Amino acid sequence: NAGVTQTPKFQVLKTGQSMTLQCAQDMNHEYMSWYRQDPGMGLRLIHYSVGAGITDQGEVPNGYNVSRSTTEDFPLRLLSAAPSQTSVYFCATKVGGTDTQYFGPGTRLTVL
Amino acid sequence: KQEVTQIPAALSVPEGENLVLNCSFTDSAIYNLQWFRQDPGKGLTSLLLIQSSQREQTSGRLNASLDKSSGRSTLYIAASQPGDSATYLCAVDSNYQLIWGAGTKLIIKP
Numbered sequence A: 001n002a003g004v005t006q007t008p009k010f011q012v013l014k015t016g017q018s019m020t021l022q023c024a025q026d027m028n029h030e031y032m033s034w035y036r037q038d039p040g041m042g043l044r045l046i047h048y049s050v051g052a053g054i055t056d057q058g059e060v061p062n063g064y065n066v067s068r069s070t071t072e073d074f075p076l077r078l079l080s081a082a083p084s085q086t087s088v089y090f091c092a093t094k095v096g097g098t099d100t101q102y103f104g105p106g107t108r109l110t111v112l
Numbered sequence B: 001k002q003e004v005t006q007i008p009a010a011l012s013v014p015e016g017e018n019l020v021l022n023c024s025f026t027d028s029a030i031y032n033l034q035w036f037r038q039d040p041g042k043g044l045t046s047l048l049l050i051q052s053s054q055r056e057q058t059s060g061r062l063n064a065s066l067d068k069s070s071g072r073s074t075l076y077i078a079a080s081q082p083g084d085s086a087t088y089l090c091a092v093d094s095n096y097q098l099i100w101g102a103g104t105k106l107i108i109k110p
Helices: none
Strands: A004-007 A010-013 A019-025 A031-037 A043-051 A054-057 A064-066 A076-078 A087-094 A107-111 B004-007 B010-014 B019-025 B032-038 B044-051 B056-059 B062-067 B072-077 B086-094 B097-100 B104-109
Touching: A004 A087, A010 A019, A019 A031, A019 A087, A043 A064, A043 B097, B004 B086, B010 B019, B019 B032, B019 B086, B019 B104, B032 B062, B032 B072, B044 B056, B044 B062, B044 B072, B072 B086
Parallel strands: A010 A107, B010 B104
Antiparallel strands: A004 A019, A019 A076, A031 A043, A031 A087, A043 A054, A064 A076, A087 A107, B004 B019, B019 B072, B032 B044, B032 B086, B056 B062, B062 B072, B086 B097, B086 B104
């Protein structure tokens, strides 16, 4: 049981490049979400999904795209990377409702 | 708009002391409040979850309280150990989205 896995762990992009951050879970949780964490700030919700085929925007969705074709996977796409997207990205899952969330180890992204 | 504040931003105490971390929020309409621990370069680990109908939760040396009417939660750590050194974050579940504080960085000196 791997829990929540994220790949890659580190990534450096040039402005304008696109990429996909991967998130996978083997706990059969319906709810998955993406957060970004910037220095001195709390985590901010980017997008979330309450089940396969259903996604919605969080607090800071601009410049990011998501899809949820399976329960296990919830990839986050950066369409055209900008330096303002330099951050640490966390994927999280939960069974649903108001349960606790389980976090992946994070992806540290730098955009030059 | 819900806002979550954690004070202090950093705290350094000698090993063995009991300590309290604070979390405040502006909107009392929450489903629950959660405390997490984050180690450097690592993900987040859930410590305690307090449902809106509860007043406190305990796990080992940790005790978290919730006072919705005043918009406050405290995390009490008893008999602190160097292994407790980490950043502690609180988050409120408001409309099924977690709103986060910026965290308190805790250092326990041996």
